[in-house]
Amino acid sequence: MSLLEVDHVVVQFGGVTAVNEACFTAEEGRVTGLIGPNGAGKTTCFNVISGLQKPTRGKVRFDGRNVSSMPVHRRSKRGIGRTFQRLEAFGSLTVRENVRVAHDIAQGVLGLVRPSKGDVDALLERVGITAYADERADSIPTGTARLLELARCLAGDPKLLLLDEPSSGLDETETDVFGDLLKELAAEGRAILMVEHDMDLVMSVCDEIHVLDFGSVIASGGPQLVRNDPAVQKAYLGYSDLDDDVHHGASGSSAEQTHVDLPAVEQTQQVPMVPTSGEARP
Amino acid sequence: MSGVPILEVCDVHAAYGRIEVLRGVDLTIPKGAVMALLGPNGAGKSTLTKIISGQKKPTSGDVHLGGVNVHGAGAEDLARVGLCTIPEGRSVFPNLTVEENLQLMSYAGVSAEAVKETAFAYFPRLSERRHQLAGTMSGGEQQMLAMSRALTSDPALLILDELSMGLAPLIVDELYDTVARIAESGVSILCIEQFARTALRVSDYAAVMTGGRVVATGEPEEVMETMSDVILGGAA
Amino acid sequence: MFDLGKFLAFTIPGLFSGAAYAIAASGLVLTYSTTRVFNIAHGAFGMVFSFFFWDFSVRQGINEWLSLALVVLVVAPAVGWAIQRFIARGLGEGPVSVSLVVTVGLLVGCIGFATQVYKPEARTVPPFFADSKPIEIGEASVTYHQLITILASVAVAAGLYVLLNRTRIGTAMRASVDNPDLLKLFGGKPDQVAALAWAIGMSLAALGGILLVSVVGLDYYALTLLVVNAYAAAMLGRLKSLPLTFAGGMGLGLLSSYAVGYLPTDGVLSKVGGIVPALFLFVVMIAMPQAQLRIGQVKGMVSAPLPSFEKAAGSGLGLLVLTALLAGAFSEANLLLVGTAATYAMVMLSLVLLTGYGGHVSLAQFTFAGVGALAYAKLDQPNLVGLVLAGLVAAGVGALVALPVLRLTGLYLALATLAFANIMDKLVFQDERAFGFNGALTAERLSLLGLDISTTGKYVVVMVLFFVVMGWGLLALRRGSLGRILIAMRDSPAACGTLGLDMRWFRVGLFAMSAGIAGVAGGLFAGLRGTIGASDFQFFNSLPLLLLAVVFGVTSVSGALLGGVGLMLLNNNPDLAPIIFVIIGFGAVLLAKDPNGLANQLFRVGRLLADRFGPRIMASLPALPSSGRADGLDPTAGSASRDDDSLVDVTGDTSAAPGRGPDVEEVATHVAPRG
Structure with missing residues (x-):
């Protein structure tokens, strides 16, 4: 049985269905990717799993238990940790204090068990933000704040990590290091469920990928399988106009291209590009 | 590209707090043309929309609408003189x-x-x-x-931000038919999309943005190639 | 047997007051829903406009209808427009505590204005058609004034309906509730819409006030407070729905009237009539649905710097020495004032904890102080045990209040506490079993560990000692694990939840601790005065308390001290009141830049001075910290407070790194609202 099972979850906002009968799982010791175009309902799924959003219908099972009606903090105590796409760091506190708060909360006996400074610093070290330890969290770069959220989350030693676009804001080298960290965390026996737009990262670290479109899972499988799935192509390229005659040359060639062009396959870039490394991508 | 362009963005920089999201954007739309602006999440497309529509002030640089520098004009003033902005999400x-x-x-x-x-x-x-x-x-x-x-x-200029976001392909298709029809009536359009071909279908020109800059402009065919790298390689 | 005559006799006045509440409440809802600013001063403006009406119609003898038109259609809208234009603009997007404090400031300003311009004297405003005979309906009768009030409410309802549903500007008003930025992209002007909403809101406040004034009487406070009824009606409509607001207003009017008519005239139930609106407000609040946790951006507040341990110790001891010196120099009356200032400062400390650190706004702190005072006096144990018990009783009451309103935040929480305070005031404090027959209960001064401190001078020093110790305690708490969690909860409740924090118990504890501090302050105050009454703890006083606390700095202990002195001067020294008002106004303007209040501004000045002159002074004056001060003493409370400032502030903390980042930094979140 999977650690996390999302079972026919539906979320409606007014007349808009953000999540539509979504079903997927995440396994211990594996990195699971949750991908899909903007507005596909990925973050809403995370909100449902972590308890911030009540589903209109459907169930969330965690560790063999239906947690659908459990409040946020109890789910966290049972081992669901998450980070946020739109950052939720404690802006008035320093980076180290952010992690200490998480540590204190996780200890349960507030203030009575002194968090050893070592624990907190070890977490900062592990995600690689020691240099920022004494900066206020509202003054650090986006990528660093995401790592901070991860460190904060790890303070509670969760069984399931929900990471919402964790690599956005990181440069290429940082992303590589981060990928290794993810694998390491999974190897410790955690389940990692990750919403991510960086396909290089997704393809290199995920053991399994679920593709969400219009709130439903349209494909699941390993990176290779998902990459070649026509439904995924269609979801990602918007309206798939394979036989479009308006710009036939362009679309014809690139329809073909998209199959070979997905990132795991090495290909030389034809147009000079400004590298995105190191740039803020909020 | 003759005559006064309907939109001219010159070296626009913008930031949220200390984080710079636009790092010198240049973009020109000829009168009557449809321009697709493509790029991955976080490229700065929506910020650029906000600056053109008067919702956000750039830290430096100029925006000219129909040859007039609209520095300091509010969103409601621009809306009344013929700039129609349909922002991201359900507007x-x-x-x-x-x-x-x-x-x-x-x-x-x-x-x-x-x-x-x-x-x-x-x-x-x-x-x-x-x-x-x-x-x-x-x-x-x-x-x-x-x-x-x-x-x-x-409108004199129509800005569409992520029109297709979260919509089924059939509906997106229908909406882009509408865009095409509006374009036929001579309206200049700036069409911002993360995912490419829907927008390219109706565009005369295309530009690709990433990391807060426009990195490629040209005919849709030319840009499509750049696009594949940026969108599918970088962020898709 | 059902007595139709009696029923009608209570229905008609009920409908009358209900109609007036409905008019006032719909103005409140209109303003709030279009601008997100809840105008606490709505009733106070109604009061001021009623004075204007009296001025025009009675004093100047202008025709009453012309006066009505002048006030309701010219003066009130102009005031509303000006407030939106110069004060309220942009407030709705900021934190609730700021917009609340600004409107509390307006309220205090209104009362200050009215008392200055219209000095207390007997004034009457006759009802409209005072000369016409009432219409007889069976045994009951309807006066023309009552009739036109009811008709006016119907006309207002119809007018608002047409405005909001049948005109473009009205539609734009509703649109700006949904999304003012989008309205701009449509070409609409949210600022104009907001100005119109304020203008109409003020008109309706004026109309409601003028219609009620012949019944309530022209009084600074009665009309101001009647607005609680309007809050209750507005809350029934969730501050959105005008039809429900009207229903709420009418229902409240009727309920209050029937409560007077049908409930027994003695016992606890007899008091219920007066608290129907507050009770109603409290119940509606409790029934509010749970708000979704906001998920948004990294928000940080730059708090006032935490002083180092040495600085805090030095400042505290300095303050004690100063008080001791004052105790020798001051007259009994002035010492009582110093003691009162210390009480206020301690109650403000309870706000530092709750609002400054925790981010919750309470309008019931004086009520908790009253509970503490009552418990201290009733326990009749004038020692530390009695005082601690009094604090614990207040803490218990605080926890009891927090429990049902746990789910509320921001404005709703503030209003729920206001309703609670109002209920306590009317139901408990004014009961003769509480503060006694003529509202005077005696309390003895406590003895501390067997030491005699019965003289006022010594007692005041002890009060300041309590303030200092509590201040140290708060600073220690802020530094520790609990303090960090408090700040974390304020910055991001959503993140705290997902990290496993059960915020409910934390909030109950926070409320209890804050109430406990206020309770201890109340107990000490009881001892200071010797006799205390319900009037010492009127719920209304919690409004200026919050105002001064925030303006002087609700994030720092020094702010509480300054605020306490300021509030004492405001309440007890009418000559200084205008100066205090200027300081409040000045401070309120600065709040927009720095939510940490005047105290923090003074810290900044202090740091600048210390950086520039500190080394030189230190080199030339190696004397004791207090030695240079004795000669600077001036035997007035005013300059004493100034000395306090410099004592606390110039020595202000230097450990805080300057320029630690912008006030509220928002990390860009412009991309993709959900993925």
């Missing part, structure tokens, strides 16, 4: 009825009656739902309502 008022939403579109200068007439003629479904609250309609219907503003207000 309708959820707690107003369809009819009331349409009524507010008359601020752009066309009478409320004429707005309703055009909108209902083009989207009969809206007519059926005229007394329904906009927020209770499906995403596609809400986007149709939003598009009605572009359709009825006869």
Whole structure:
């Protein structure tokens, strides 16, 4: 049985269905990717799993238990940790204090068990933000704040990590290091469920990928399988106009291209590009 | 590209707090042209939209609309002189009825009656739902309502931000038919999309943005190649 | 047997007051829903406009209808427009505590204005058609004034309906509730819409006030407080729905009237009539649905710097020495004032904890102080045990209040506490079993560990000692694990939840601790005065308390001290009141830049001075910290407070790194609202 099972979850906002009968799982010791175009309902799924959003219908099972009606903090105590796409760091506190708060909360006996400074610093070290330890969290770069959220989350030693676009804001080298960290965390026996737009990262670290479109899972499988799935192509390229005659040359060639062009396959870039490394991508 | 371009963005920089999101954007749209602006999440496309539409002040650089520097003009002033911006997400008022939403579109200068007439003629479904609250309609219907503003207000420049976000392909197709029709009537359009081909289908030119800069511009065919790298390699 | 005559006799006045509440409440809802600013001063403006009406119609003898038109259609809208234009603009987007404090400031300003311009004297405003005979309906009768009030409410309802549903500007008003930025893209002007809403809101406040004034009487406070009824009606409509607001207003009017008519005239139930609106407000609040946790951006507040341990110790001891010196120099009356200032400062400390650190706004702190005072006096144990018990009783009451309103935040929480305070005031404090027959209960001064401190001078020093110790305690708490969690909860409740924090118990504890501090302050105050009454703890006083606390700095202990002195001067020294008002106004303007209040501004000045002159002074003056001060003493409370400032502030903390980042930094979140 999977650690996390999302079972026919539906979320409606007014007349808009953000999540539509979504079903997927995440396994211990594996990195699971949750991908899909903007507005596909990925973050809403995370909100449902972590308890911030009540589903209109459907169930969330965690560790063999239906947690659908459990409040946020109890789910966290049972081992669901998450980070946020739109950052939720404690802006008035320093980076180290952010992690200490998480540590204190996780200890349960507030203030009575002194968090050893070592624990907190070890977490900062592990995600690689020691240099920022004494900066206020509202003054650090986006990528660093995401790592901070991860460190904060790890303070509670969760069984399931929900990471919402964790690599956005990181440069290429940082992303590589981060990928290794993810694998390491999974190897410790955690389940990692990750919403991510960086396909290089997704393809290199995920053991399994679920593709969400219009709130439903349209494909699941390993990176290779998902990459070649026509439904995924269609979801990602918007309206798939394979036989479009308006710009036939362009679309014809690139329809073909998209199959070979997905990132795991090495290909030389034809147009000079400004590298995105190191740039803020909020 | 002759004559005065309808939109000229010159070396625009912008930041949220200390984080710079636009690092010198240059972009020109000739009169009557449809320009697709593509790029991955976080490239700065939406920020650029906000600056052109007057919702956000750039830290430096200029925006010229129809040859006039619109520095310091508010969003509502620009809207009244013919800039129609349909922002990302559902740009309708959820707690107003369809009819009331349409009524507010008359601020752009066309009478409320004429707005309703055009909108209902083009989207009969809206007519059926005229007394329904906009927020209770499906995403596609809400986007149709939003598009009605572009359709009825006869703008000088239309900015569409992520029109297709979260919508089924069939509906996106239908919306882009509307865009094509608006374009035929001579309206200049800036069409911002994360995912490419839907927008390229109706575009005369395309530009690719990433990391806060425009990294490629040209005919859709040329840009498509750049695009594949940026969108599928970088962020898809 | 059902007595139709009696029923009608209570229905008609009920409908009358209900109609007036409905008019006032709909103005409140209109303003709030279009601008997100809840105008606490709505009733106070109604009061001021009623004075204007009296001025025009009675004093100047202008025709009453012309006067009505002048006030309702000219003066009130102009005031509303000006407030939106110069004060309220942009407030709705900021934190609730700021917009609340600004409107509390307006309220205090209104009362200050009215008392200055219209000095207390007997004034009557006759009802409209005072000369016409009432219409007889069976045994009951309807006066023309009552009739036109009811008709006016119907006309207002119809007018608002047409405005909001049948006109473009009205539709734009509703649209700006949904999304003002989108309205701009449509070409609408949210600022104009907001100005119109304020203008109409003020008109309706004026109309409601003028219609009620012949019944309530022209009084600074009665009309101001009647607005609680309007809050209750507005809350029934969730601050959105005008029809429900009207229903709420009418229902409240009727309920209050029937409560007077049908409930027994003695016992606890007899008091219920007066608290129907507050009770109603409290119940509606409790029934509010749970708000979704906001998920948004990294928000940080730059708090006032935490002083180092040495600085805090030095400042505290300095303050004690100063008080001791004052105790020798001051007259009994002035010492009582110093003691009162210390009480206020301690109650403000309870706000530092709750509002400054925790981010919750309470309008019931004086009530908790009253509970503490009552418990201290009733326990009749004038020692530390009695005082601690009094604090614990207040803490218990605080926890009891927090429990039902746990789910509320921001404005709703503030209003729920206000309703609670109002209920306590009317139901408990004014009961003769509480503060006694003529509202005077005696309390003895406590003895501390067997030491005699019965003289006022010594007692005041002890009060300041309590303030200092509590201040140290708060600073220690802020530094520790609990303090960090408090700040974390304020910055991001959503993140705290997902990290496993059960915020409910934390909030109950926070409320209890804050109430406990206020309770201890109340107990000490009881001892200071010797006799205390219900009037010492009127719920209304919590409004200026919050105002001064925030203006002087609700994030720092020094702010509480300054605020306490300021509030004492405001309440007890009418000559200084205008100066205090200027300081409040000045401070309120600065709040927009720095939510940490005047105290923090003074810290900044202090740091600048210390950086520039500190080394030189230190080199030339190696004397004791207090030695240079004795000669600077001036035997007035005013300059004493100034000395306090410099004592606390110039020595202000230097450990805080300057320029630690912008006030509220928002990390860009412009991309993709959900993925």
